Amino acid sequence: MPLDTTIERPKHVKPDQVFDLDIFLDKDLLQDPHKGYRALQQKAPEIFYTCRNGGHWVVMRFDTIASILRDAEHFSSKELTIPKSNSDNVMLPLNLDPPEHAGYRAALMKHVNRKFVDALEPELRKRANELIDEVIAAGECDFSERLGAAFPVSVFMDFMAMPRERFDEFRGIVHEYFSPISNARYLELQSTIISVIREMIAARRATPGEDLLSKLMEESVRGRPLTDAEVESYGFLLFLGGLDTVANALTFSFRHLAEDAPLQARLVADPSRIPDFVEESLRCFGVVHQTRIVKKDVDIDGVHMREGDMVSCALPAAGLDDRKNPDPERFDIDRPRREHLVFSTGAHTCIGNVLARAEMKVFTEEWLKRIPSFRIPETGRLVWRAGQVMSLQSLPLEWTRGGK
Amino acid sequence: MRINVTLRSGEQKAVEASPGQSLKAALMAGGAGEVDALTSCGGCCSCGTCHVYVDESDMPRLPAMSSQEDDLLFVRDDRRANSRLSCSVPLSEGMDGLRVTIAPEW
Numbered sequence A: 001m002p003l004d005t006t007i008e009r010p011k012h013v014k015p016d017q018v019f020d021l022d023i024f025l026d027k028d029l030l031q032d033p034h035k036g037y038r039a040l041q042q043k044a045p046e047i048f049y050t051c052r053n054g055g056h057w058v059v060m061r062f063d064t065i066a067s068i069l070r071d072a073e074h075f076s077s078k079e080l081t082i083p084k085s086n087s088d089n090v091m092l093p094l095n096l097d098p099p100e101h102a103g104y105r106a107a108l109m110k111h112v113n114r115k116f117v118d119a120l121e122p123e124l125r126k127r128a129n130e131l132i133d134e135v136i137a138a139g140e141c142d143f144s145e146r147l148g149a150a151f152p153v154s155v156f157m158d159f160m161a162m163p164r165e166r167f168d169e170f171r172g173i174v175h176e177y178f179s180p181i182s183n184a185r186y187l188e189l190q191s192t193i194i195s196v197i198r199e200m201i202a203a204r205r206a207t208p209g210e211d212l213l214s215k216l217m218e219e220s221v222r223g224r225p226l227t228d229a230e231v232e233s234y235g236f237l238l239f240l241g242g243l244d245t246v247a248n249a250l251t252f253s254f255r256h257l258a259e260d261a262p263l264q265a266r267l268v269a270d271p272s273r274i275p276d277f278v279e280e281s282l283r284c285f286g287v288v289h290q291t292r293i294v295k296k297d298v299d300i301d302g303v304h305m306r307e308g309d310m311v312s313c314a315l316p317a318a319g320l321d322d323r324k325n326p327d328p329e330r331f332d333i334d335r336p337r338r339e340h341l342v343f344s345t346g347a348h349t350c351i352g353n354v355l356a357r358a359e360m361k362v363f364t365e366e367w368l369k370r371i372p373s374f375r376i377p378e379t380g381r382l383v384w385r386a387g388q389v390m391s392l393q394s395l396p397l398e399w400t401r402g403g404k
Numbered sequence B: 001m002r003i004n005v006t007l008r009s010g011e012q013k014a015v016e017a018s019p020g021q022s023l024k025a026a027l028m029a030g031g032a033g034e035v036d037a038l039t040s041c042g043g044c045c046s047c048g049t050c051h052v053y054v055d056e057s058d059m060p061r062l063p064a065m066s067s068q069e070d071d072l073l074f075v076r077d078d079r080r081a082n083s084r085l086s087c088s089v090p091l092s093e094g095m096d097g098l099r100v101t102i103a104p105e106w
Ligand code: HEM
Pocket: A069, A077, A092, A093, A094, A095, A105, A108, A112, A237, A238, A241, A242, A243, A245, A246, A249, A287, A288, A290, A315, A342, A343, A344, A345, A347, A348, A349, A350, A351, A352, A353, A355, A356
């Protein structure tokens, strides 16, 4: 993130539409980003413009966000970074707009779907237990690092059929990638990830397998076989899209559960309610802020958005919108109705959402079987990261040594 | 106008609908909520979850399919010649009495 990218108010933005917010550094967001966005939803203009980080709009209400993300005529995915990255790299299918997008999306959805996740489930269970094995005796761990970062990596390595010997190397890359590092190091790690994927593609050419990468290499879009560069691009997105996001969502949910002993007891007694726990946790503790670039001038609720403007849709705030979920700050697994946009909506709705939900469910099930009661130690300090992908970088937990 | 729908349980229902609505919206409003999956894209022809089978004899009354809908249906291994994504079927007067069956959960 460049140091000072604050701009002057553009002319098409009215003075009363400006609200000063640094989505990366705002103090309240760094204190607790979900509380912070809920407070902004109540005190800031419904759609506002901040001059920080290259200047961008922020949208926080469920309905407005949904209408923007479903409007491919005015909003494009060609640029998704705030401040603008002006990068030439295209991530498939994330950066494509309809109608070009659908064929690339379909090629991936053919393989990443409910059947794929169902087949993976025994492996998810096994991996969750292996990671719990590593920490259970000690009676304490930093959840974010030991489990949050490690579990989705295990899963990724499984469906990409990567050798287990490389687990530590991979966990290392992921852990560093998602901690505060310099931009140069960030780009370096990206190249490392891409070269690992490239290496894997070469290996699969020699000996094809049953893994996702091998399947994508056989795939085509509207009759044309995918090129290696395209398969690489998918691989890179799966890596980025499926690791930090799940890690953070899982860590957020465990932060809540650690502080809610009655809920722990309830889920231990009745594990069939764990999916509701996962869903309520997603609603309350979203992860990603989804951006778009305006491709054609548009007026929304009295706000004029101009071609080239960046828009940040605060997906985590959508689930906290009182117009959709009454008493939105209450964590309640018994809600009769629950609405959120954690996985976005519209053409780019997260393809991994079935997998993400399964990972969270399976992990929580296995954990509670073995560590039915746990808490945040009194000395524990939570360290949050705000910005486009929010995370809890440290979550210390403690329990009776050896579990139950 | 009315749509006749067969649910996954086999139960049949007549659903009130109006021209201009999408078939999916009409089904949801009319008590066939199962057409809307937790993992839906919100009716943007991008997730394939709102899949229905249209009675063969009703097929000629439907507007043609876009290439986007075709792309998305391509991922469903339970696709048939009479498959449609209900979010992408706009209803019109001439479609009164349409018969559809909700495809298996996906
Ligand atoms: C809790 C975890 C996750 C969250 C919060 C999340 C969030 C999102 C969001 C918000 C988008 C929409 C982007 C947009 O509107 O432009 C998205 C897209 C996507 N996600 Fe996820 N995701 C998660 C897990 C995963 C996993 C595990 C995978 C890997 C299988 C994955 C793969 C993808 C892909 C491939 C897309 C691109 C879809 C497209 O452009 O059509 N995600 N995700």
